[in-house]
Amino acid sequence: MSLIVQKFGGSSVADAEGVKRVARRIVDTKNAGNDVVVVVSAMGDTTDELLDLAGEVTSTIYPGRELDMLLTAGERISMAILAMAIHELGAKAQSFTGSQAGMITDGVHGAARLVEVNPDRIKESITEGNIAIVAGFQGINRETGDITTLGRGGSDTTAVALAAALNADVCEIYSDVDGVFTADPRVVSTAHKLDTVTSEEMLELAANGAKILHLRSVEYARRFNLKLHVRSSFSGLEGTVVIPTSSDELTPVNMKEIPLEQPLISGVAHDRSQAKITVVGVPDVPGSAAAVFGALSQADINLDMIVQNVPTDRPGVTDISLTLDQAQGQQALDALEAKREELGFSEVIYNEKVGKLSLVGAGMRSGSGVSFAFFDALSRAGVNVDMISTSEIRISVITDIDKLDDAVRAVHAAFGLDVEGEATVYGGTGR
C-alpha cells in the first residue's frame, strides 16, 4: 500500500463539475489500494473575489492578520465541498484546516514560513480509513494562535511539506496542464511534455519563469528527497516526474527512475514580469557598486541579474544594470533616489519592456557547444541580447519584450526540442 499526497489547484476545482471530477480521481486512487491525503486550494477565482471585497471596505493597506483570516475562508469552502463530493461517491473523507493539520508557521502574515509540521490528526484520519483533505496555503502561528498564509502558490508547499512529514511515496501536483513542458505551449506550439526532470533543473525552470510549480515547494521536495509528479486533473495522462536530485548526484537507486538517455536540455523558460534598471554614471571607484546594492538591499529589493560596464567615452564613471521584479520597481527607484547624492550617479533609467529567456539542462554541465548554439540561434532570429547570466545548468538573457516569443521559439528549435526525443542527440553526449 502506498501513501499518495495529491494537490489540486484552484483551476482543478473551479466549479461543482471540477470538484466532482477531482473527487472521482481521488476515490479511484483510494480504491486502487492507496492511502490518500489531498491538499486543495480555493475554488477558481475565490481568492480574487475576497480581495475585491476587502478593497470595497478599505482604501489603505489591509491588516495582515485580518487578510489572512479572510483568504483562508477560500480553502475552508473548497475542502468541505470536496469532502462532500467524495462522500457522495461512497468513500469516507474528512477535511482539516491548516491549523488542524498541524501546519505550524512563523508569524509573518501573508508570507509565513513553515517551522514545523505535526500531522497527527491526518495520520489518525487515514488510519481510520478516511481520505484526509487539507486546506492548502494556510497555517497557524503557535505563539499567538493566529491564522497565517504561506503566500500565493503556497498550496504546493503545503502539499510537499505534508508529504515529507508523512513520508509519502509520491506527491502529485495537479493543475490544468499536462506536466512540465520544454517551453510554454502558448508560445511554442511544438513544445512537448518532459517525462522526467531533476529537481535541480526544475528549480532553475521555476526560478526563471516556468509557473507550473512554486519554487519553495521544489526546494522543499529536493531537501526531503521526495518525488513530485506534476500532472493534469483534466486528463488521465502521466505527467512529469520531478526526481529529487541533481544529475550528478544520481545513485543506483534513483538512477532506475531516470531514462538512460536523459536529455541534454530540459527546456526553455521565459518571464515577462521583470524590469531593468540602469544606474548611469556611478563613480568608478572601489565600493561604489557595493553602495548601490547596499541601498537596494536595505529597501528589501530582490535583484536578479547584474551587469557592470565601464563606458569608454566617459572615463572615471561606470554604468550598473540590474533586473528585478516589476512589482518592486517603484520601491527600487525610490530607494536609489533617496541616496542620489551619497551614491553620486547621474541618472537612473527604468525599463519594463524587457523579457528574460532561460535555457535549462543538467546536460549543459558536460555537453559542449551549448553556448555557441544558443547565441547563434538568437542571432539568426534577429534577437538582440541585452544582459547575460549563467549557472552551471542554465543560460539566461534579457531581450526586448517584443522579441521574446521569437527568441523562445528559435532556441527551442535550435536545441531539437521541437521533436520529442531529439534533444538527447544534439550537442554530444558529454562524458
Next chain:
Amino acid sequence: MSLIVQKFGGSSVADAEGVKRVARRIVDTKNAGNDVVVVVSAMGDTTDELLDLAGEVTSTIYPGRELDMLLTAGERISMAILAMAIHELGAKAQSFTGSQAGMITDGVHGAARLVEVNPDRIKESITEGNIAIVAGFQGINRETGDITTLGRGGSDTTAVALAAALNADVCEIYSDVDGVFTADPRVVSTAHKLDTVTSEEMLELAANGAKILHLRSVEYARRFNLKLHVRSSFSGLEGTVVIPTSSDELTPVNMKEIPLEQPLISGVAHDRSQAKITVVGVPDVPGSAAAVFGALSQADINLDMIVQNVPTDRPGVTDISLTLDQAQGQQALDALEAKREELGFSEVIYNEKVGKLSLVGAGMRSGSGVSFAFFDALSRAGVNVDMISTSEIRISVITDIDKLDDAVRAVHAAFGLDVEGEATVYGGTGR
C-alpha cells in the same frame, strides 16, 4: 467604562456599504469610552449560497462535520472584512473564530450546544485596546477538535453566551428592524415598538412566532441575568430592552428599568410554519393517547399544541389533534403509519393551511377579562378557533391560515395596541 457586546445579523452586513455602516457604529461606541466585543453573522445570503454549492455536488444528506466546516467560512469572511473596515476608521480590531474565542460545544454537528465559554483571548484583546470581533454561530468540539455550528440563528446565542461570560453590561442585538413590536408591522400597520419587555414575555413571543430573537438566546440571557437591547443597525433609534426577569420577580434594582405603567399586554405573535395532524378514531381506552405520543416521540417529533376530543357520534373512539412544525410533517406521518395496527386508529388527516396566533403579556397573570376580550375580538372578526392552548402569560389559538392576518389585526386593536400607550389602560391595572 462599560463593556458592550454588539451582535450584527446578516442583513446588517449584507454588502460593503452595510459593513462600513456597522463599522462606524462600532467605532462610535468604542470612542464613547466603552470596551466593545462584536459578534457577527455571515454576510447577507452567504449561508444560502454555500448551501446551494453543497447541493451541486451531493444529492444525499451532507456529512454534518463537513457542512459545519463549509458554513463557518461565512463568518470568517464577514468578521475579517468588518475588522478591515474598522481599521480603515482608525480603530484597532482583531477577529476571532468560535474556536479562538473559546466557544466550546458538544459534538452535535448542525445543532451543537455550548458546554463552556472561555473567552481568555477576547479579554486579552480588549485589554490591549482592540475591538474584538467574534464569529457567531460556531464553536469547537474539544474532544475531537472538530468545528461545530449552533444551528440557524445561533449567532444570537454566541452573543449572549459571550456577554454572560464576559460579564458585559448589555448585549445589543442589531437587525434590520427597530425592536420588538406589538405585532408584525407587515401584518398590522398600526403595530408599535415596545420600549421594554420582560424576558418571560420575550420567551413566549419568540416561541410563538416572533422571529426577532432566537429562543435559546433569550433563555440564556434570562438565566445569566443579562440585559438584551434589540435594535436596528440602520437607524440611531433606541430599540427594545429585554429585562432578564419575569414580571413577578421584580426587585428594587431591576424595577427602576421597567416603566411604572408596564403594559398589560406586550404583543401579538403569529406563526405560519405550523401544521395540524388529526389522528381519527383512536380507541378510547387508557393508554391509547400515550401510545400515539410515544410513537411520535420515538421519531423525535416536537409537538406544540395537543387536543383530545371524544366525538359523541362514534362511541368508544376518540380523535387526537396536535400541531407541529411543517418541516417535521412527513416524518410524523411516517411514524404514525408505521404503527397503524398497534395504535388502532382509522385515519390521519394532515393540514398545513393553519396559522397560530398568540397574545402575550405578563399583566395577563393579574388582569381580568383578558380571555373574554380575546375570543370576543376573534368572533367579531369572523375567525373560527380550531385549537386553544394557554400559559400563565399567553393565550394561543389555531385558525385557518386565510383568516390569520385578520385575526392578528382584530386582537391587536381590541387590546388597545394600535395606539401606543393605551395598552396600559385596558383590562384594569390588576393588583
